[in-house]
Amino acid sequence: MIWVLIGVLAVGTLVAKAIGPVLAGGRPLPARLAGVIALVAPALLAALVVIGAFSTQRGIVVDARALGLGAALAALLLRAPLVVALVAAAVVTALARLIV
């Protein structure tokens, strides 16, 4: 099953990347469609952030991950490099779990 999933994702990624260059010889997308497509990324990313930080298999929780995410947010808003933000998030989360 996992290999089918990987294959589907590989082909899907290739199609998503190549469809524009193949179809459009410089022609833009219809404005409304382009508007929706451009907003899929922020919608999806926002959902992935809150699901990854505030949910478990049983429901919504606020735990050590919220603190770690806060650390990452602070680092990113201060324009720290991605590596620094990721390390800060993991360290804060791990420390919070040790203390609680």
Next chain:
Amino acid sequence: MARSAGWRRGLRDSAPLVLPTVAVGVTFGLLAAPVIGATAAVVMSAVVWSGTAQFAAVGVLGAGGGAVLAGASGLLANTRFVPMGFAIAASLSGPAPRRAAVGATVVDASFAIAHRGGGRFDAAALVGAMPLQYVAWLLGTAAGALGADVLGDPQRWGLDVLFPAFYLSLLIGELREDRRARLVAGCAAVIALALVPFTPAGVPVVAAAAAALIGLRERR
């Protein structure tokens, strides 16, 4: 030749991004190996080569979601490559297979590196930025996947927070200077959290993508 200069420029400009790419690759390997196995994690990075899609798919599997939902959220995560592909299309020449091949080298980093302002792109720089990005991503994943056994439970090291923290970094980039994207992101977060208690894992993320339909309204 202008083309080889563009290629070298793409290669050179992508060098500073090797470290962050390795770091995210290590993160993916660490988190994915316990869920799908080390071999599958490395193969996935080799043939999919899209951090967002891979994190999205493995995140759904790790949360107990099925393969169909994992595939759906991975594919949805990749829809952002569609407008990027149309954006570079105007700057590509040659027959369709050749344009498709150049399009396949697009990742966030190469897209930014090859942008020459005003919607114009340097196709040679796009291709030149690929090798270092690809190798860094693959080696990072392999290191993370092998390290997963040594580290044990990712939660002990706070590594589970790296999924949302990585998405957050991409999200902040999307939200800077775009008010409508902020509205969409807010709606999507509410939809996702509201569905968590009632639906199987993976459904909230896919459903939240519907917030993008706000884009049907004409931009003022």
